Structures are given as C-alpha cells and as structure tokens.
Amino acid sequence: MNLTREILKEHGSKQAHKIARYASSSPLTFKLLIDTYLTGPYRVTQRASWPISIVGEAHPKLIRPHLKKLLDFMVRDDVHDAVKRNTMRVLQFVEIPxxxxxxxxxxxxxxxxxxxxxxxxxxxxxxxxxxxxxxxxxxxxxxxxxxxxxxxxxxxxxxxxxxxxxxxxxxx
Known part of the structure; x- marks a missing residue:
C-alpha cells in the first residue's frame, strides 16, 4: 500500500481505519506509517495522525518504539492541532516508560x-x-x-x- 496516496485519497473514518488495519499488521508496516507521518508534507502528517491513534489504542505496544519521536515531533511550532490531539489521545493507552x-x-x-x-x-x-x-x-x-x-x-x-x-x- 502506498501510504501517502491512501492518506491523501480521502479523509474520513473509513479510510483512517483502513490505513490503521494495514499499518497494524506488523511493526514494519507501522514504522512505515510513522515515517510517512514524520516526513509529511503537512496535510499527510495531519491525516496520518488519526490512523496512528487508532493503532495506538488497539495495539499500544506498537507505539512504544516510536514514542520519543512522536513526543519530539508534537512540540514543534508548525504542527497541526490534529497532531497534538491524536498524540495526546494515543498516550492515554500507552504505558509510558x-x-x-x-x-x-x-x-x-x-x-x-x-x-x-x-x-x-x-x-x-x-x-x-x-x-x-x-x-x-x-x-x-x-x-x-x-x-x-x-x-x-x-x-x-x-x-x-x-x-x-x-x-x-x-x-x-
């Protein structure tokens, strides 16, 4: 799956869950979603935050290897509210080291x-x-x-x- 293309295709619950299902299939595919999220551009980052939060709630262990990157990213001045909201949302479900x-x-x-x-x-x-x-x-x-x-x-x-x-x- 081309994550950037899928993320930009449409923005809605059905698409976010489709991307989350794909990304949660293995640590490698989840890393691909995280990498896509971190590299942007802005609209991709904004939209990728929703599937990340879906995966994080269902599979919190997938988040842990990427936690530091997510925390560092969300405090940047140029991030969309969706990034902050979904990062904070997912942190509710993750055991934070x-x-x-x-x-x-x-x-x-x-x-x-x-x-x-x-x-x-x-x-x-x-x-x-x-x-x-x-x-x-x-x-x-x-x-x-x-x-x-x-x-x-x-x-x-x-x-x-x-x-x-x-x-x-x-x-x-």
Whole structure:
C-alpha cells in the first residue's frame, strides 16, 4: 500500500481505519506509517495522525518504539492541532516508560496551561498527566490547582473531565 496516496485519497473514518488495519499488521508496516507521518508534507502528517491513534489504542505496544519521536515531533511550532490531539489521545493507552516521564509531564503541563490549545487536546493532556504523576504528590497538587483555576472558564467537556480527575486525585 502506498501510504501517502491512501492518506491523501480521502479523509474520513473509513479510510483512517483502513490505513490503521494495514499499518497494524506488523511493526514494519507501522514504522512505515510513522515515517510517512514524520516526513509529511503537512496535510499527510495531519491525516496520518488519526490512523496512528487508532493503532495506538488497539495495539499500544506498537507505539512504544516510536514514542520519543512522536513526543519530539508534537512540540514543534508548525504542527497541526490534529497532531497534538491524536498524540495526546494515543498516550492515554500507552504505558509510558519512566525515561519519558519528564518530557511527557512538561508537554502536558504546557498544553494544559496554554490559552491557545483546543479543549480536546487539554482533556487528553490532563488524562495522560494524571497517569504519569500517579506517584508524585507535588505534581498532583499542581495539576489540581491548574484544573481548579480553569474550571470557571472552561467548556462542559473540560469541566466534566477535570472534575472527575480532581475527585480521583489523592488527598492533595
């Protein structure tokens, strides 16, 4: 399958799932999708992020060898919101190695505190962050403060997820 051609052919759920099925057939085909995603161009990267998130949810172990590249890529200034959204979405399902925790924590706190980020990106970031700081009470307190500060000005989706998360945080 020519991934670039398939990605550009159409943009929708059916096509994203078709590409994800192909890419998840082996670590090699998944690497091809990751390489296509990372090399672009912009529209290819944007659209490839959806099949990557589909594969990551169904087969989280396929993501792990590419985690550092995905994290480094998503913080670039020129990436589409879809890249951030789908990267954060997939991180909810992946066991993040300790060696990547500091980078993930920094990214998630930055996304949560940004006034420019879309609500979906922030919601996924708060979930990922809550998993990574499970054993770090000082960061749990910081997360709680940030979420509580944003609650009065947030959308229903943000409020719902933040309220549930605050209740699950240990007595911080």
């Amino acid at each position: 300790k060696r990547n925790h500091a980078q993930v924590i920094d990214i998630c706190f930055e996304l949560l505190q940004s006034k420019r980020e879309a609500v979906a990106i922030k919601c996924f970031a708060m979930t990922v962050l809550s998993r990574v700081i499970d054993d770090k009470p000082e960061l749990q307190r910081e997360l709680k403060i940030i979420l509580e500060d944003q609650l009065p000005y947030s959308t229903a989706a943000f409020k719902s997820r933040a309220t549930k998360l605050i209740k699950r945080l240990p007595g911080v």
